[in-house]
Amino acid sequence: MDFISDEQVARYRRFRPEVSVAELEQFFRLDAKALEALAGKRRPATKLGWAVQWGTVRMLGTFLAEDPLDVPGVVLAFVAEQLDIDPACATEYLTRPKTAYEHAWEIRDLLELSEFSKREQEVRDYLSARVWSTIEGPRALFDRAVVHMLREGILLPTGITTLTRLISEVRRTEHARLYRTLAERAGPELRARLADLLRVPADRRVSELERLRTAPTRASGRVMVAELHRVAEIGGLGAGAVRVEPVPAVKLSALARYGLVSKAPTLRDLEGDRQAATLLATVRHLETSSVDDALDVLDLLITSNLLARAERAGKAEQLRTFPKLRKAARTVASAVEVLMSAPEATEDRLVSLVEVWKAIEEVVPREKLVSAVETVAAFVPVTDDDAAAQWRAELVKRYRTVQGFIELLLEVIRFRAVEAGTAVLAMVRMAAAMAKGRRRYGPGDVAEHEALITGSWRPLVYRNPDVPEGQIDKAAFVLCAVMHLHGALRRRDVFAEGSERWSDPRARLLDGDAWQQARPRILTSLELEVEPAGHLAELAGALEGA
Structure with missing residues (x-):
């Protein structure tokens, strides 16, 4: 009894000091069968005692053998009111003890109750x-x-x-x-590998398990590479390949939580099967969490490092060029002001372009005006897409950061896509292949991905003046693909297998053999039938009755 509370002990087979109105209605409201059985009882005390025992066993799951009327006063009053009996007569029910036992057996048969044994x-x-x-x-x-x-x-x-x-x-x-x-499913070889995780190497201060379960605390290209190696190392243990379908996911999660917070000596002291099961669940959880951690680092790296820095650099460039733009705009404004003040042509007098230009050149020389127009055109975006050109150009300069992990990212993490993300995933795979080699690529090589190279990405990819004619800017293409991957991951158009936070939610549903094996016990634990019709009818009846 150590595990149950004093409150649970106090209310076992006993009434609480206060019985609610809802409980009175649920358990002591006499139904048609009870009223029919009471019709054969003559004395008021007998009726009252029988009705109280009827409600008591329905509420407490037992009969009060020593004193059937040892119930709260509100119970006696509620039952007596239904029978139109004075509750003061209750004491007469106890004059013949055998009557209470006979009534208990009668009620047991009426309600079809069974002994626990x-x-x-x-x-x-x-x-x-x-x-x-x-x-x-x-x-x-x-x-x-x-x-x-x-x-x-x-x-x-x-x-x-x-x-x-x-x-x-x-x-x-x-x-x-x-x-x-779980221990049998793991097998002796995997069990040995898992047990080795509790060992502390000579050149380290913590166990291998502690090292593998330590999540990253910052985001950078190097951290991303280290996280991907961590994902590969955990996956290489082989715990994810073990078939654990008979075991509910919630039990694996509970074992994993224990394994994640316990120290290596504590886990070493566990009994053999329990140690193997705990380590198996822990490493399987680490397979999932390490993928999540790696993609979290990727998300943070793109949003906080690459994008934020590129945007800051773009804004800094805009601020740096602002004096030139302001000076050029002032020059253009002076020329336009002369143009706007030129007299309008009439039937008696024509205004020639030569006269207008002569008036403008008296204020602004033509060469200076041409230079000012070119400056404005260079610094002011023509379309909304061009507004991102500056920071995207700055983003391309950080190509080396992405080049260091994009190939490893696709090797270690298995990405899948819904229909909307298929083209993005194909583009990213092409970008990974481009990033690892020195080959030059032309527009024809990336023609199938042209639909995703939009807006200000197009000039960056196809018209980089620093790239030889007939070639594309490989760095710009790779960064364009990574940005599309980032957006698709956030929308879940692309998702990672074996992930929790970046996964396809539909993949968590049990199906096929896994569901058929788990189904009987799940239905039993939920007290549900195989066919839902009866359960739905019961709910509908309860709703109608209420």
């Missing part, structure tokens, strides 16, 4: 399903078991220790089965 296996199966399918603790299981027995018409055992021992036994059995199942 006859249906103990049913309760055991229910608890086993709950332990296997959930991470509920023993206190929650105790309450679940009581509610289950009340719902299924099973009388609670007289001693509370009967139920607590059953819960403890079921938990030990199911946990042992869980550990044994």
